Amino acid sequence: AQSVTQPDIHITVSEGASLELRCNYSYGATPYLFWYVQSPGQGLQLLLKYFSGDTLVQGIKGFEAEFKRSQSSFNLRKPSVHWSDAAEYFCAVGLNTGGFKTIFGAGTRLFVKA
């Protein structure tokens, strides 16, 4: 069955430090890949997506992600974290199976310390 794994339940980084959030997926074909962010008490907002082409994709708020087919991974990175980046981050996979469905990972909560 298709699945999305985010191995880190929570991560704490210092403001100004770099960030990498991990995501692995299980799917036979190359999926559509997404990162969404959820601020406290809010709905989810799209950070970035990968459909095809260049495997390094840029998103909003200075985030980027790299698709590595050999590792079935789509890790999210940011070179310098700001306090406002504290939120929960969800990796997701889009599947064309009887209609397009988006499957989410369990999420990684990011804490930023001053």
Add this chain to the structure above:
Amino acid sequence: NAGVTQTPKFQVLKTGQSMTLQCAQDMNHEYMSWYRQDPGMGLRLIHYSVGAGITDQGEVPNGYNVSRSTTEDFPLRLLSAAPSQTSVYFCASSYSRLLFFGQGTRLTVV
């Protein structure tokens, strides 16, 4: 630009009660879906619709019904609420495989 609107924002139900969570979008998107969010489990797909009159089940459909009579509205019905349905519910519409979420409904079943 309202986007996706969910009502109510908060609801407390007693076990066995029924209710409908409302979802409306003004973007003319054909695809709409309902997710529930539980700690440590991310978002799980309950039901989805690819257009008016067409609905299908997601990962966790038991205990929930949906219908889609118009493009704009996609209500989620809880037939007989159970404590296991305590969760945060998100409605989303979709265009070009991108999801646009509402603000969520926090439901507690006691």
